[in-house]
Amino acid sequence: MKKALFLFYFLIFYAITQLLWWGYILVKFEPDRKGMIIGEGLIFMLIFVWGALKLKKQVKREHEINQQQQNFLLAITHELKSPLASVKLYIQTILKRDLDREQQKVFLANSLKDIERLDDLVENVLLTTKLENRAYQLPKEAFNMTVLVEEIIDRLQKNACKSQIIKYDLEPNIELKADKFAITNVITNLVENAVKYSPPCATVFVKLQQQAGNLLFSVTDHGEGIPDEEKKLIFNKFYRVGSEATRKTKGTGLGLYIVKTVLQKHNATIRVKNNNPTGSIFEVIFENYAN
CATH class of the missing domain: 1.10.287 (Helix Hairpins)
Structure with a gap:
């Protein structure tokens, strides 16, 4: 990457130098057209610099994507x-x-x-x-959301710790019409992340309730929390803090990307809030879910 950037800056420097040199020659031989030459030269230079910066940004983005894919592998x-x-x-x-x-x-x-x-x-x-696949449509069916959340919590609780660390407050018999497989994945990823990024055997709290015609599902942990500047980045595909060589927590960087994408296809939203004194709250809202 450093060699590519060096070559990139060298070519820009060379192109600008040549532009200035040819501009000087044109002004020298045609002094009567000095204003037009300088004006057109400045416009060309601005367009050239703008294009170069856009190209640099794209190259950097491609490098980041390749790095993320390598980390994912x-x-x-x-x-x-x-x-x-x-x-x-x-x-x-x-x-x-x-x-x-x-x-x-x-x-x-x-x-x-x-x-x-x-x-x-x-x-x-x-x-x-x-x-x-943009053409893929999530199949939707009615199912008992309360029972589904209970089953997932029970399975993850057994895998997490010998003591009871996943506590919950679930409103009974909540029905949701959605892709059960995809929603199962959403719940699993959110609860599993809360357990994963919390201190050993720390309490994780899961809540499911109806509120003003909406369905609210939230997962609260007591981990280190997420910096404000990374709250939007964590939903990007393959995004994880640090490198795979030094990161202690397990994961592929797909979980929260799946969560955000599945919820968008169900017209639901997710937001991340700080949990005082430490930790995070992931809050999912299905608006007008009964309609």
């Missing part, structure tokens, strides 16, 4: 390799050692958690592919 490779290695180790241990029934249950339960992680990852990639 590194992340997804790690996300696939880690649970597969874990499942392999558990199964090999069960086969090679004479374990009692309780030990086998523990190993199998842990293997199931890793398989669920793989399942979530595949669902994220699959849904991202579908959302990239």
Whole structure:
């Protein structure tokens, strides 16, 4: 990137130098047209500089996208390799050692958690592919949102910590007409992120309620929070803070992109607020959801 920028600036410097030189020669040989030559030269130079800056911005953007894609490949490779290695180790241990029934249950339960992680990852990639197709229409059906949230919380709670860390306040029997698969992905990503970016075994609070004709779903955590300048960036595809080599938290950078895109297709909105004294609140609003 540095070599490309050096070449870019050198070519701009060379082009401007040549422009000034030819302008000087024209003025010298045709002094009567000095005003016109200088005026047209300035206009050309302004257009040239504007185009050069636009080109630089585009090249920089392409470099950032390529870097994000490389980070994504590194992340997804790690996300696939880690649970597969874990499942392999558990199964090999069960086969090679004479374990009692309780030990086998523990190993199998842990293997199931890793398989669920793989399942979530595949669902994220699959849904991202579908959302990239503009012609794809999310199929909508009526389902019990309260029951769905309870099921997701129960599964993630078992994977998160031995103590009860995911607490919730869910209004009973809320019906929503939407793509159940996509909404499941939205809820899973938001709750899983809250657990992931919170201190070990910290409380995460999930809320579902009707409010003034709207459906409100929120997830509150007590993590480090999100800086104001990054609140909009976190919904970009592949966006993650830091590099994959130094980041401790797991992820691919697809989760919040999927959340935002799915909600947009359901005419719903999401906003991020600060949770005092620390943490974040992700608030989803389905406006006039019963219509």
